[in-house]
Amino acid sequence: MPLEFHQFAYNDDNYGVLIHDPVSAETACVDVGDATALAKALDHTGWTLSQIWITHHHWDHTDGLDEAKETTGATVLGPVSQGKDIAGLDRHLADGDTFAFAGHKVQVLHTPGHTTDMINFYLPEAGVVFTGDTLFAMGCGRLFEGTPAMMWTSLQKLMALPEETVVYCAHEYTAANAAFAVTVDPGNAALEARAKGVAELRAAGKPTVPTRMGIELATNPFLRASSAGLRAHLGMTDATDAEVFTRLRALKDQA
Numbered sequence: 109m110p111l112e113f114h115q116f117a118y119n120d121d122n123y124g125v126l127i128h129d130p131v132s133a134e135t136a137c138v139d140v141g142d143a144t145a146l147a148k149a150l151d152h153t154g155w156t157l158s159q160i161w162i163t164h165h166h167w168d169h170t171d172g173l174d175e176a177k178e179t180t181g182a183t184v185l186g187p188v189s190q191g192k193d194i195a196g197l198d199r200h201l202a203d204g205d206t207f208a209f210a211g212h213k214v215q216v217l218h219t220p221g222h223t224t225d226m227i228n229f230y231l232p233e234a235g236v237v238f239t240g241d242t243l244f245a246m247g248c249g250r251l252f253e254g255t256p257a258m259m260w261t262s263l264q265k266l267m268a269l270p271e272e273t274v275v276y277c278a279h280e281y282t283a284a285n286a287a288f289a290v291t292v293d294p295g296n297a298a299l300e301a302r303a304k305g306v307a308e309l310r311a312a313g314k315p316t317v318p319t320r321m322g323i324e325l326a327t328n329p330f331l332r333a334s335s336a337g338l339r340a341h342l343g344m345t346d347a348t349d350a351e352v353f354t355r356l357r358a359l360k361d362q363a
């Protein structure tokens with residue numbers, strides 16, 4: 109039986125996700141920024157938490173961890189510290205590590221840039237990846253700790269996943285990301301169509317997450333550093349992909 113997924117909102121724009129295996133009845137959650145929101149989601153689904161997966165040390169992903177661990181007794185997995193420790197981790201994960209969730213393989217991708225400790229969780233059999241604050245729908249995370257080159261390398265790891273991969277990111281930033289994307293990739297018809305779709309979803313109060321890797325490759329400017337049209341628009345025809353990405357990130361920071 110396939111895994112089931114339940115996404116829930118907390119804070120102004122965060123998403124948490126529950127992952128449930130109906131055979132074993134085990135449940136994992138990705139990040140715990142808000143223990144109350146997590147408890148409500150567990151109550152709503154009737155699922156019992158067994159694992160917590162943490163993407164990075166920022167407060168909006170970890171603030172509810174102590175409380176959630178105490179009330180559920182779940183095992184907590186998170187990144188190897190890069191200087192900012194996350195209290196309460198039972199297991200530290202590095203790039204290439206794998207672990208089992210209810211018999212399903214989970215692969216760990218280290219994707220530094222937003223923070224240096226950032227990890228993402230990829231479930232190859234389900235075809236799902238949790239990208240934290242690395243890859244957003246039509247966007248990518250701000251570079252608080254890493255360099256642009258580091259982030260570009262991280263994004264390339266995600267770009268190598270199959271196009272049909274379902275992408276859960278940790279924030280609903282899509283409308284603002286779309287507004288920026290159309291300014292740097294103006295000839296992109298897929299992007300224009302998606303921006304309209306996103307505006308309709310948000311007007312109806314609906315989430316734009318999850319997305320798919322193929323959709324991101326076609327419309328997310330931060331994954332399109334090699335696009336001839338985007339390069340021409342930026343006047344960077346002869347630059348490297350990493351240089352184009354660096355420029356895009358700087359432009360978004362000023363937007």
Ligand code: ZN
Pocket residue numbers: 164166222241
């Ligand atoms: Zn963050």
Ligand code: FE
Pocket residue numbers: 166168169241278279
């Ligand atoms: Fe965040």
